[in-house]
Amino acid sequence: xxxxxxxxxxxxxxxxNKKSLKCEQHLGHNAMYWYKQSAKKPLELMFxxxxxEQTENNSVPxxxxxxxxxxxxxxxxxxxxxxxxxxxxLCASSPGGFGNIQYFGAGTxxxxx
Amino acid sequence: KQEVTQIPxxxxxxxxxxxxxxxxxxxxAIYNLQWFRQDPGKGLTSLLLIQSSQREQTSGRLNxxxxxxxxxxxxxxxxxxxxxxxxxxxxxxxxxNFVFGPGTxxxxxP
Numbered sequence: 001x002x003x004x005x006x007x008x009x010x011x012x013x014x015x016x017n018k019k020s021l022k023c024e025q026h027l028g029h030n031a032m033y034w035y036k037q038s039a040k041k042p043l044e045l046m047f048x049x050x051x052x053e054q055t056e057n058n059s060v061p062x063x064x065x066x067x068x069x070x071x072x073x074x075x076x077x078x079x080x081x082x083x084x085x086x087x088x089x090l091c092a093s094s095p096g097g098f099g100n101i102q103y104f105g106a107g108t109x110x111x112x113x
Numbered sequence: 114k115q116e117v118t119q120i121p122x123x124x125x126x127x128x129x130x131x132x133x134x135x136x137x138x139x140x141x142a143i144y145n146l147q148w149f150r151q152d153p154g155k156g157l158t159s160l161l162l163i164q165s166s167q168r169e170q171t172s173g174r175l176n177x178x179x180x181x182x183x184x185x186x187x188x189x190x191x192x193x194x195x196x197x198x199x200x201x202x203x204x205x206x207x208x209x210n211f212v213f214g215p216g217t218x219x220x221x222x223p
Contacts, residue, residue, distance in 0.1 A: 002156070042216070092157075097209065101159050104149075
């Protein structure tokens with residue numbers, strides 16, 4: 001147990017659906033991250049939040065919309081996704097700043113039909 | 114742009130062997146390098162973090178080294194066990210985020 005909880009663990013959605021992924025950390029960290037892990041590709045950073053402010057968007061399509069209402073919670077809102085968006089979505093948190101260990105959740109396995 | 118590679122892509126060894134996993138990165142300007150373990154369909158578990166000023170870190174049967182000048186890191190696993198079977202990822206940190214390698218899939222056979 002890393003202290004980072006992601007829900008749901010599995011999600012199947014159609015291309016016209018709207019759904020949200022949730023991430024929660026109880027580690028007192030100030031930074032939170034969304035990563036995407038596709039089959040046969042390295043982990044890709046999507047978004048970074050520091051103290052609830054988005055500080056990095058790694059050229060992610062607008063059909064992915066992050067939200068960070070406070071330092072403990074991070075959401076990823078999904079709408080009109082494509083089949084190629086099927087992947088494992090991982091959330092991580094860290095104390096913030098440079099060079100700190102990141103703690104990962106177990107991930108949400110997303111399938112887009 | 115930082116790029117991270119790992120060799121081999123997959124490795125299968127009998128139980129009890131010592132083994133070395135390799136990680137290379139293109140830009141030596143990093144804050145640290147981290148090794149992770151990922152079990153199938155699961156999240157990542159941090160194994161070792163080496164700060165840029167350090168040469169190595171040890172935890173139990175694991176030892177990780179860092180040579181910034183050559184852009185290389187190695188993870189040494191001593192006396193491997195079937196429970197070590199997983200994918201091992203290295204990640205280099207050019208700033209706050211990490212750039213990940215593709216991983217080495219390790220199978221330790223009983």
